[in-house]
Amino acid sequence: MQRILSTDLIRHLGETVTVAGWIHRRRLLKSVGFLVLRDAAGFTQVVADPAGLRELAEESVVEVTGTATGSEQAPGGVELTGPSIRVLSAVSVPLPLELHRPALTATLPTQLDHAALALRHPARTAALRVSAAATAGFRAALDRQRFVEIHTPKIVASATESGANVFRLDYFGRPGYLAQSPQFYKQLMVGVFERVYEVGPVFRAEPHDTARHLAEYTSLDAELGFIRDHRDVMAVLTSVLSVMAEAVAPYASLAVPAEIPSVAFPEALRIAGAPDDEPDLAPAHERAVGEWARREHGSEFVYVTGYPMAKRPFYTHPDPADPRYSNGFDLLFRGVELVTGGQRLHRYDDYAAALGGDLTPYAGYLDGFRYGMPPHGGFAIGLERFVARLLRAANVREVTAFPRDLHRIAP
Amino acid sequence: MQRILSTDLIRHLGETVTVAGWIHRRRLLKSVGFLVLRDAAGFTQVVADPAGLRELAEESVVEVTGTATGSEQAPGGVELTGPSIRVLSAVSVPLPLELHRPALTATLPTQLDHAALALRHPARTAALRVSAAATAGFRAALDRQRFVEIHTPKIVASATESGANVFRLDYFGRPGYLAQSPQFYKQLMVGVFERVYEVGPVFRAEPHDTARHLAEYTSLDAELGFIRDHRDVMAVLTSVLSVMAEAVAPYASLAVPAEIPSVAFPEALRIAGAPDDEPDLAPAHERAVGEWARREHGSEFVYVTGYPMAKRPFYTHPDPADPRYSNGFDLLFRGVELVTGGQRLHRYDDYAAALGGDLTPYAGYLDGFRYGMPPHGGFAIGLERFVARLLRAANVREVTAFPRDLHRIAP
Numbered sequence: 001m002q003r004i005l006s007t008d009l010i011r012h013l014g015e016t017v018t019v020a021g022w023i024h025r026r027r028l029l030k031s032v033g034f035l036v037l038r039d040a041a042g043f044t045q046v047v048a049d050p051a052g053l054r055e056l057a058e059e060s061v062v063e064v065t066g067t068a069t070g071s072e073q074a075p076g077g078v079e080l081t082g083p084s085i086r087v088l089s090a091v092s093v094p095l096p097l098e099l100h101r102p103a104l105t106a107t108l109p110t111q112l113d114h115a116a117l118a119l120r121h122p123a124r125t126a127a128l129r130v131s132a133a134a135t136a137g138f139r140a141a142l143d144r145q146r147f148v149e150i151h152t153p154k155i156v157a158s159a160t161e162s163g164a165n166v167f168r169l170d171y172f173g174r175p176g177y178l179a180q181s182p183q184f185y186k187q188l189m190v191g192v193f194e195r196v197y198e199v200g201p202v203f204r205a206e207p208h209d210t211a212r213h214l215a216e217y218t219s220l221d222a223e224l225g226f227i228r229d230h231r232d233v234m235a236v237l238t239s240v241l242s243v244m245a246e247a248v249a250p251y252a253s254l255a256v257p258a259e260i261p262s263v264a265f266p267e268a269l270r271i272a273g274a275p276d277d278e279p280d281l282a283p284a285h286e287r288a289v290g291e292w293a294r295r296e297h298g299s300e301f302v303y304v305t306g307y308p309m310a311k312r313p314f315y316t317h318p319d320p321a322d323p324r325y326s327n328g329f330d331l332l333f334r335g336v337e338l339v340t341g342g343q344r345l346h347r348y349d350d351y352a353a354a355l356g357g358d359l360t361p362y363a364g365y366l367d368g369f370r371y372g373m374p375p376h377g378g379f380a381i382g383l384e385r386f387v388a389r390l391l392r393a394a395n396v397r398e399v400t401a402f403p404r405d406l407h408r409i410a411p
Numbered sequence: 412m413q414r415i416l417s418t419d420l421i422r423h424l425g426e427t428v429t430v431a432g433w434i435h436r437r438r439l440l441k442s443v444g445f446l447v448l449r450d451a452a453g454f455t456q457v458v459a460d461p462a463g464l465r466e467l468a469e470e471s472v473v474e475v476t477g478t479a480t481g482s483e484q485a486p487g488g489v490e491l492t493g494p495s496i497r498v499l500s501a502v503s504v505p506l507p508l509e510l511h512r513p514a515l516t517a518t519l520p521t522q523l524d525h526a527a528l529a530l531r532h533p534a535r536t537a538a539l540r541v542s543a544a545a546t547a548g549f550r551a552a553l554d555r556q557r558f559v560e561i562h563t564p565k566i567v568a569s570a571t572e573s574g575a576n577v578f579r580l581d582y583f584g585r586p587g588y589l590a591q592s593p594q595f596y597k598q599l600m601v602g603v604f605e606r607v608y609e610v611g612p613v614f615r616a617e618p619h620d621t622a623r624h625l626a627e628y629t630s631l632d633a634e635l636g637f638i639r640d641h642r643d644v645m646a647v648l649t650s651v652l653s654v655m656a657e658a659v660a661p662y663a664s665l666a667v668p669a670e671i672p673s674v675a676f677p678e679a680l681r682i683a684g685a686p687d688d689e690p691d692l693a694p695a696h697e698r699a700v701g702e703w704a705r706r707e708h709g710s711e712f713v714y715v716t717g718y719p720m721a722k723r724p725f726y727t728h729p730d731p732a733d734p735r736y737s738n739g740f741d742l743l744f745r746g747v748e749l750v751t752g753g754q755r756l757h758r759y760d761d762y763a764a765a766l767g768g769d770l771t772p773y774a775g776y777l778d779g780f781r782y783g784m785p786p787h788g789g790f791a792i793g794l795e796r797f798v799a800r801l802l803r804a805a806n807v808r809e810v811t812a813f814p815r816d817l818h819r820i821a822p
Contacts (some may be wrong), residue, residue: 189530218562
């Protein structure tokens, strides 16, 4: 008999149907037993003689055929009665953590050690669904604006982007590195498609063991050509965020203003009460600016524009009106940096001047600028950080299926 | 003035408009000069006094304001006359290859060395658009069938999947490896979502220097639970391929039969005239089976099912009727293997028996099966191979933006 999902049961009242899933919870009373069966869509309550359920450990996978019977007590108003149960996969060992409570009570390390099991908890599952929905929203927003999806290499020849925090590997006997971002490649691809995006892993040999750093995470990258300056990039980012907010709406509420408030860097320092010669915003300053945006504009988002050039990467375009400052921006979400972006240099001579010295390690990258590149810019959203802040998770690892960090490389 | 795209020019006949792009071609006659401007949408012909065009090298990026004028000779029936030209980015060096001929005449190594330039050629660009469209089709087909997109780690703790051809890296002073596929993780995620897919890079330290091997490529992976056997996996794959065919239809024609012909492995050997004790299909055998499918069924695709267990990976589910054979399949496309898939083992004891010996390196993986997993299976499509065969490219590198192989790690 064709299996149906738990959420379809209500449409089959009185019929004999088959459901299948994991035994989420087993309760045996004296004269009656209950199974709560979990499938991809939800839960089904199965009522049976307790004797027949004694051997069925939680998380065993079973197929249950029975009668869909209306019941006020059952979840969804329907339960399965008179069941015959076929075991597809029996669990014969104690579970290292309990899945049937509303919240996972196991410590985070225990959850991560037993990810294959812990991720089945509805709270962990929901976070990964948010992740998938946010990614789909990111792509849908950019597809509509004629961006083209690209796939760029994660193995690269030199640790050129920042030099630090890079993983080194043995590439057929030569040194190779894992890309810290698709930055160089997405810029080159602006020369091909004008507008590109990539969803892919990035790698940071991050020596800090914090609640928000991962050694590998998913980066949502976009880059576009023929811009006036960084404000065109911000407009695209705002529109992308609003489609991402729609996409995650079934799981979490997120209000993205049509016009996200924006403050220039010196003004951000003033709002935060910071000395006016600070070259960057400290976390406390970001919180103050976030608080200001909420108070003054009712917005959970705020752009800070025109960071000093001193703290931005070499490919950053200076502000033509005052070259000490950049055409770069950060987007703060609830008082923490979520996105970094900006206008990039686009002329070969500007790159040669910004880099100085031996340009050989940058040859393949600089080729793009040598052969004509329009004014362009872009941004990158860290997917796990976005989801963690959206769901107010205390640790980014709670929303990551199999996190990688200083101490963890498995499972 | 707001820039318009080349394809919109025809809607502005008689108006003053601005276009922008790369100088694809410059032709200077005695009394008149022509620029062919390339943008993301197509080409614009610009007619001007030849004197004003002399300094404008090909691939320079320019913004041109002029009058949209009907012209029978011009591409799209319209050209830009009376132009004023602003240079956004000037090219001052000779180009290492010519982009304006219908086919790229530069050798493949020259194209790959200068990828930032060569990829701008319309033939190379089209292949990458096919790649993007095929990927979107893959996702759309699976989204409709309630698959959930996942992101799994590319840095893994052990070289467990096959042992050979794996890249080794320094992970905070410990050994780490690049994942050869998301196989283990997508299986574990069947325990979470029942149906999952991933689009991501996979890494093979492939020592063969051939026209179809890459050291890094994009894998389109899917895995689904609660299957009867491998035939359910094949049904999903067939439906996915038909949506991918629709998605690439603007670029290339691909007929996917509603029912792809299928032959059992021993029958495939007979069709190929191979000895009946061969454990696998050699390339010549695959060609023969492909030829048979075209001749007998008018199909460019053919499934070969039930490969001998001896040649399939340890997680392969045997055929219950004859355990020498597997519930695994290959899909041949135009006589070459395109997809490998099948049903997997789903019980812990079966894994313990199949692996034997010390199970410690597999602990995180086997956890999933220890705690209940339904019958499941899946498949993986190599994106670049799919595009190369679809477009009948002689070398998979022709359809890969920045290929990685035994000899190449840059750009």
